[in-house]
Amino acid sequence: xxxxxxxxxxxATFIDSLNTAAVRMLANAVFGQPLLHMLSQQSGLxxxxxxxxxxxxxxxxxHPALFSLTDKHQQWLRQLDQExxxxxxxxxxxxxxxxxxxxxxxxxxxxxxxxxxxxLASNLTARNNGNDLGEFDLxxxxxxxxxxxxxxxxxxxxxxxxxxxxxxxxxGPGRTDRLDLKLNxxxxxxxxxxxxxxxxxxxLSYLDNHVDNHLDNHLNKLSIKKPTAEKPLSKQxxxxxxxxxxxxxxxxxSHSAHPEHLSEQHQxxxxxxxxxxxxxxxQHQVDYHLIDxxxxxxxxxxxxxxxxxxxxxxxxxxxxxxSTSTGTSTKMPEMIIYSIEALDIETAFCFxxxxxxxxxxxx
Numbered sequence: 001x002x003x004x005x006x007x008x009x010x011x012a013t014f015i016d017s018l019n020t021a022a023v024r025m026l027a028n029a030v031f032g033q034p035l036l037h038m039l040s041q042q043s044g045l046x047x048x049x050x051x052x053x054x055x056x057x058x059x060x061x062x063h064p065a066l067f068s069l070t071d072k073h074q075q076w077l078r079q080l081d082q083e084x085x086x087x088x089x090x091x092x093x094x095x096x097x098x099x100x101x102x103x104x105x106x107x108x109x110x111x112x113x114x115x116x117x118x119x120l121a122s123n124l125t126a127r128n129n130g131n132d133l134g135e136f137d138l139x140x141x142x143x144x145x146x147x148x149x150x151x152x153x154x155x156x157x158x159x160x161x162x163x164x165x166x167x168x169x170x171x172g173p174g175r176t177d178r179l180d181l182k183l184n185x186x187x188x189x190x191x192x193x194x195x196x197x198x199x200x201x202x203x204l205s206y207l208d209n210h211v212d213n214h215l216d217n218h219l220n221k222l223s224i225k226k227p228t229a230e231k232p233l234s235k236q237x238x239x240x241x242x243x244x245x246x247x248x249x250x251x252x253x254s255h256s257a258h259p260e261h262l263s264e265q266h267q268x269x270x271x272x273x274x275x276x277x278x279x280x281x282x283q284h285q286v287d288y289h290l291i292d293x294x295x296x297x298x299x300x301x302x303x304x305x306x307x308x309x310x311x312x313x314x315x316x317x318x319x320x321x322x323s324t325s326t327g328t329s330t331k332m333p334e335m336i337i338y339s340i341e342a343l344d345i346e347t348a349f350c351f352x353x354x355x356x357x358x359x360x361x362x363x
Contacts, residue, residue, distance in 0.1 A: 016301035025297040031069040043232035102294040126199035155241040165257040173333040175362040269349030288338035304347040
């Protein structure tokens with residue numbers, strides 16, 4: 001928690017300047033503009049050891065981010081960019097790992113290597129009478145805020161109508177996930193897992209057995225203590241990702257409203273039906289490239305480099321062209337980046353979806 005944090009645009013420019021994709025993705029996950037973040041520190045009278053979190057229906061979800069891109073963090077990221085071996089080994093250098101697990105590992109690495117934090121537990125399951133109550137994504141100690149329960153996610157949603165100010169409008173690419181349901185679950189259940197007495201009991205027992213006995217003297221220097229009424233367990237939520245707005249014609253961007261409480265400078269893209277993508281390709285010279293996971297977590301400039309380094313871009317993307325530009329057998333949406341030099345479109349994130357995507361059953 002130091003000063004000299006970069007403004008949002010400057011932060012994005014700095015993140016784009018990093019050369020190693022994994023380091024960019026780490027910086028974007030932690031310091032990039034999220035869809036939503038929350039931090040609760042005020043404890044409730046009935047549960048004095050646990051912070052009182054806002055509910056999904058509350059009106060004030062905007063809070064300053066707990067971690068900002070300070071000069072100190074920039075220096076650390078530059079050094080990591082020059083020597084990324086430790087990060088790559090921690091990630092197992094596995095490009096086929098599930099996106100959510102890759103995202104979790106990026107956060108774990110940051111919390112383990114940040115001077116202000118110490119990671120204490122990850123994916124800690126709480127149970128009651130043999131039934132799972134839920135899972136604490138991350139438990140860490142912060143030098144200023146004490147013990148913190150952090151819930152994280154990186155989500156990608158497409159607007160299924162022009163009513164983009166409504167959370168229910170936003171669906172996952174497979175139409176099995178809805179943004180309002182995700183937020184409701186994250187804020188009202190996952191973030192409040194410690195409200196359950198059995199979950200709190202198991203968390204404190206874990207800290208007794210692992211923090212007090214098995215961690216080194218560095219923890220003593222941080223003065224890690226159990227939650228108290230004066231300094232309760234803080235609750236933090238950080239949902240990253242990107243929202244893809246509807247554009248029937250990508251050359252005429254719409255000015256869509258965003259849902260209430262959403263970070264105003266969240267990361268965006270747009271989506272096109274397969275037929276609309278085919279029309280675009282028939283009318284213009286388009287350079288494009290399929291974005292595989294985990295590169296969904298990368299930045300526009302980072303993916304642009306991948307596009308620029310693709311040998312004969314169109315030819316190298318034959319598998320993409322086959323499924324999203326000439327065929328009709330596309331079953332699932334695919335994320336791409338594209339550029340159109342003649343129209344000064346430098347880099348655009350886009351989902352290409354099947355022509356029947358809007359009429360498919362959803363949640």
